[in-house]
Amino acid sequence: MTLAIETFHYRLAHPGYCAIPGAHPGQMVGSGQLFKRxxxxxxxxxxxxxxxxxxxLDPFNHYRVKVFQQHSKIDVLVIADLSASMSIPGGATKLQIAxxxxxxxxxxxxxxxxxxxxIGCGHGIEKKWLFPKGLRMGRVQELARDLSRVRSGQGGNGLFQVEPYLPLRRSLVFLLSDFxxxxxxxxxxAGLFGRHAVVPLVLWDPAEYADLPEWGIVKFQDSENRRTRTLLMRPGLKRKIIEAYEQRRDRxxxxxxxxxxxxxxxxGRYEASALTNYFLQRVV
Structure with missing residues (x-):
């Protein structure tokens, strides 16, 4: 992890539902600058x-006042896949990037x-990785250190059990996984994508496909079942592996x-500017 923390700007297409004032357009009226009615x-x-x-101009001779759309705060959650493939060592482990x-x-x-x-999702939803809301920066820094040190292989079924642990109101959810x-x-x-604004972050390591050698003996290991396979790498095989990744990217x-x-x-590495550009180009 880098010492300097880079930040990014985000926004939502739909107004927030929280009554507490914040930085995002809300559904409630109150203090604000955007005229509503x-x-x-x-x-x-x-x-x-x-x-x-x-x-x-009021036909009933009533005094009329302006009301404004109040900005509100929202819930932001990070859901991280902690399956074995996320801890494969490379240039930097995917969990280090996470x-x-x-x-x-x-x-x-x-x-x-x-x-x-x-919320961290391994074989299931474990209490030590469950923080639905209310984290403070000190605890986040401890959590980030623990996350970068995860090395044990786990199943990834927890990713499909996470929906009951999410807030009921619409939230911004970042879904980190290599998929x-x-x-x-x-x-x-489907329930996760239907209720919340979800931004999938696909963590891929170029060492798994793009940075393979043109020639040589390469040992591959399935991160989930630990089975290994040794192949003679050659340009044609490398090209097929890259093409398979590109096809999976499209799918x-x-x-x-x-x-x-x-x-x-x-x-390769995380850059906050990529997320800022993402939200500048679209709202979720």
Whole structure:
């Protein structure tokens, strides 16, 4: 993990539902700068917002005041896949990159005044990785250190059991995984994508495909069942492996887009500017 914490800016397409003021457009009226509608002085007794022109035009001769859309805070959660494939050593383990993102996301949320939480998904949902909301930066730093040190192989079924642990109201959810599972299982996450604004972060290590040697003996190991296979690497085989990854990229992008989520592929290292650009190009 880097010492300097990079932050990014995010925004939502739909207004927040929290009554507590924050940095995002909300559904409630109150203090704000975005005009929402006129109401009678009796319904909204604040003479400072009296609109004389609207009052003169009112057919019932009622005093009319302006009401504004109040900005609200939202819940921001990071869901991290802790399966065995995420801890494969490479240029940097995927969980090391996930730890970097965890710090960046937490700092970004705190600067916006939002709630922040984290859920780690291994074989199931373990209590030590369950922090649905209310984390503080000191605890996030401890959590990031623990996350970067995970080395034991685990199953990834917890990813498909996470929905009951999420907030009921719409939240911003970052889903971190290498998605090295049967993509038909994405249908089991339908409730997650349907209720929340989900940003899938796909963590791929170039050492797994793009950085393979042109020639040489290479030993591959299945991270889940620990089976190994030794192959004579050659240009034609390397090209097939790269093509297989590109085909999976297309399938993954198509599957996530069908659920209304545009994935962000992170390969090599995490850069906060990539997330800022993502939200500048679209809202979730």
């Amino acid at each position: 006129h109401e009678s002085l009796l319904a909204s007794p604040d003479p400072r917002r009296l609109d004389l022109r609207a009052s003169l 730890a970097d993102f965890l710090l960046s996301c937490a700092q970004s949320a705190f600067e916006s005044g939002d709630n922040f939480g984290f 090295h599972f049967d993509l038909n299982r994405l249908s089991r996450l 993954l992008r198509h599957g996530l887009r069908s659920k209304g989520a545009e994935p962000v592929f992170i390969e």
